Amino acid sequence: MTATSVEKVNGHAPGFDPRALAEAEAIRTRAAAEAEALRIEAQGKADAERALAAEQAEELRIANERKRMRLEKDQADHQAHLARKAAETAKSEADKEKSEKAAADEEAAEAKRDAEQRRSENWWKWGARGIYAVGLVIAAPVQFMHFWDPKRPFLIAAPALLEGLALVLAFGAAWATAHRRDVAPYRVGIMIGAAIAAGINMYGGVTDEAIGFNAGLIGAIASLGGPIVLMAYEHGIAQKADGIPSWRERRAAEKAEQETAAAREMARAEKRAAEVKTTAEKAAREQAAKEEQAHRDAGRQAKHPDVWEVADALRSARGSMFVTEQIWAESWLLVTGCKTVGIRPEIEAQSRAAQAHMRTVTDMPVMGPASLISSQIKTRQKKDPDTPDGRRNNGGTPPVRRPGDTPRYSEVAKRQIGRETAARKTGEAIE
Numbered sequence: 121m122t123a124t125s126v127e128k129v130n131g132h133a134p135g136f137d138p139r140a141l142a143e144a145e146a147i148r149t150r151a152a153a154e155a156e157a158l159r160i161e162a163q164g165k166a167d168a169e170r171a172l173a174a175e176q177a178e179e180l181r182i183a184n185e186r187k188r189m190r191l192e193k194d195q196a197d198h199q200a201h202l203a204r205k206a207a208e209t210a211k212s213e214a215d216k217e218k219s220e221k222a223a224a225d226e227e228a229a230e231a232k233r234d235a236e237q238r239r240s241e242n243w244w245k246w247g248a249r250g251i252y253a254v255g256l257v258i259a260a261p262v263q264f265m266h267f268w269d270p271k272r273p274f275l276i277a278a279p280a281l282l283e284g285l286a287l288v289l290a291f292g293a294a295w296a297t298a299h300r301r302d303v304a305p306y307r308v309g310i311m312i313g314a315a316i317a318a319g320i321n322m323y324g325g326v327t328d329e330a331i332g333f334n335a336g337l338i339g340a341i342a343s344l345g346g347p348i349v350l351m352a353y354e355h356g357i358a359q360k361a362d363g364i365p366s367w368r369e370r371r372a373a374e375k376a377e378q379e380t381a382a383a384r385e386m387a388r389a390e391k392r393a394a395e396v397k398t399t400a401e402k403a404a405r406e407q408a409a410k411e412e413q414a415h416r417d418a419g420r421q422a423k424h425p426d427v428w429e430v431a432d433a434l435r436s437a438r439g440s441m442f443v444t445e446q447i448w449a450e451s452w453l454l455v456t457g458c459k460t461v462g463i464r465p466e467i468e469a470q471s472r473a474a475q476a477h478m479r480t481v482t483d484m485p486v487m488g489p490a491s492l493i494s495s496q497i498k499t500r501q502k503k504d505p506d507t508p509d510g511r512r513n514n515g516g517t518p519p520v521r522r523p524g525d526t527p528r529y530s531e532v533a534k535r536q537i538g539r540e541t542a543a544r545k546t547g548e549a550i551e
Contacts, residue, residue: 248353252290255346256283259321262339265331266324282320285313286347293354303354310347317343413442420448427455 263279293306318340325336420443421428431443431451440447452461458468 244353244356248349251349252287252346255342256287258342259283259317259339259346262321262324262331262335263317266320266328282313282317283343286310286317286343289313290347290350290354293351294357297354297357307351307355310351314344314347417443427451430455 260279260283263282264276267275267278269275289306289309293303293310295301296303296306321339321343322336324331325333325339328336420431427448428443428451431448434447434451435443438447443451449459449461453459456464458464
């Protein structure tokens with residue numbers, strides 16, 4: 121191997137330029153720092169994109185979860201709505217069935233009452249007619265025996281006249297009832313005819329031994345009983361046709377009316393008691409308001425006579441019975457110049473002085489180890505052992521310091537440093 125020696129390069133002796141080497145190293149360091157910055161920036165962008173994607177995925181998951189919860193809530197509300205509708209429908213159907221059953225029961229009860237009324241009316245009608253027929257069978261033979269005279273055979277028709285008179289008048293009373301006419305004359309006629317027939321039967325039984333007293337008495341009773349029973353029947357039919365209430369119905373109506381009147385009277389009494397109570401409470405409130413107003417006026421007049429004089433003048437000018445809160449607030453503003461009632465200028469000055477003193481005490485520095493100067497000194501944080509040392513990448517060259525890297529001290533700390541420095545120079549104690 122042949123060694124070649126180079127003595128000069130471009131007219132200069134070969135050698136190493138430290139400045140060029142430093143510049144080259146600085147260029148390499150700057151390039152490495154820029155590459156590292158680009159790498160860190162790319163990594164930061166990638167991390168940011170991943171974080172953004174994760175955040176968007178989380179937001180999408182939360183949105184989907186909310187939609188699912190809203191859908192479940194809507195479904196639950198719909199199910200509850202359907203349940204309510206079903207319950208309402210079932211309730212309405214139950215109420216309808218109940219009302220229909222009640223109506224059917226009422227109709228059945230009404231039909232039963234009508235049937236019972238018709239049955240009892242038939243029994244009453246045919247019973248009355250039967251009694252009348254039995255009475256006629258008993259009374260007619262007695263009258264035939266009493267009026268029988270071979271010399272006057274025409275008198276045999278007298279029993280038919282006497283008994284038939286009451287019967288025909290009973291038919292007339294029935295007609296009057298059906299046609300809404302007055303039945304009193306027919307009833308009077310029935311009783312007169314029955315009384316005449318009964319008197320004749322009794323007279324025959326007393327005077328004629330062939331008839332006898334017993335036959336005459338029973339004949340008289342038969343002549344009166346049949347028409348009376350028939351008249352009673354027709355009287356009931358007439359009252360029913362005319363809508364006249366029975367004695368039981370009248371008694372029930374009178375009882376209901378008495379209960380209604382009692383309830384109405386009780387309601388009136390309760391209303392009067394309530395009115396009296398309201399009046400008493402109103403009077404008590406008015407009296408309490410008057411006493412409170414008098415106490416308020418006395419206190420204002422005693423403690424604030426200057427404001428009271430103006431307020432009383434405003435009250436008199438406005439025609440008010442007493443000094444209202446509005447008049448007192450206006451008077452306070454006119455006299456003291458303060459809108460807040462109760463605050464005078466001296467009180468406001470004292471309050472502001474106290475507030476200023478409090479701000480001064482709050483803002484002044486704290487002496488001792490916890491002073492504002494110590495608060496400006498930050499504790500050096502320990503680095504993670506795995507954290508790379510940045511100085512090794514630039515050959516041990518310290519990083520370049522630029523303006524603004526160090527946090528600025530507060531103005532209060534600066535003033536305190538100046539005071540402590542001056543005190544140390546003069547030997548005075550630090551306040």
